[in-house]
Amino acid sequence: MVSLNPTCVTDLESDVDEDIERLKSRWTSKEDENLASLVGKFGRDEWELIAGYLPGRSAQDCKYRFTVVLDPELIKGTWTKEEDEKLIQLVSLYGDKKWSTIAKHLKGRRGKQCRERWHNHLDPSVIKTPWTKEEDLLIIKYHCVLGSRWAQIAKFLPGR
Structure with missing residues (x-):
């Protein structure tokens, strides 16, 4: 030893x-x-x-x-109308999973930025109207059952 x-x-x-x-x-x-x-x-x-x-x-x-x-080429600011239009075209071409591939066509944007922009702002299935009373009640109901498991609760509120 x-x-x-x-x-x-x-x-x-x-x-x-x-x-x-x-x-x-x-x-x-x-x-x-x-x-x-x-x-x-x-x-x-x-x-x-x-x-x-x-x-x-x-x-x-x-x-x-x-x-x-x-990275000096990285764009961190507001998305332009042209970028949004290009992102919509790219999602229709590649689907909503290949974010790194999509980002290669948007100079200065990363895959994560593209994914978040799509899912939070551009995806047509996202409901942008104010929350309804029924939705509020669903959230309260499922919070009582599931606690703070928000990803699970979100499954009961498609488009939100």
């Missing part, structure tokens, strides 16, 4: 604890700068390589941070 030097084990535990804290922590502005610079240097497909330069950040962390937060 191998015996370990207690100081060495303590140092290792400390390093692991720091790494875990780092993973839980917010990205700093310096990390954001470094990430953007590294993507500029190595491209958008070298996430393992890029993560090697950012201690405590995985390739997945880096890809997510860049594509969802830092």
Whole structure:
């Protein structure tokens, strides 16, 4: 059996604890700068390589941070009428499941944005009128039965 030097084990535990804290922590502005610079240097497909330069950040962390937060091509604002029209056309072509494919045709938009825009605003099956008294009563009834399981309750209110 191998015996370990207690100081060495303590140092290792400390390093692991720091790494875990780092993973839980917010990205700093310096990390954001470094990430953007590294993507500029190595491209958008070298996430393992890029993560090697950012201690405590995985390739997945880096890809997510860049594509969802830092990407200068990402549009975060209001959808234009043209984007809405294009999204409606793309959903009719690809269906309402292939959001990454659809997003490739909408410059600056991500699949998640397309999905949320469709399901919350453009889907013609979404009922946009004020809630009825009957719907309110259904919600109360099913809340008494199901508690706060809102996804389950929503199944009893199609289009809402």
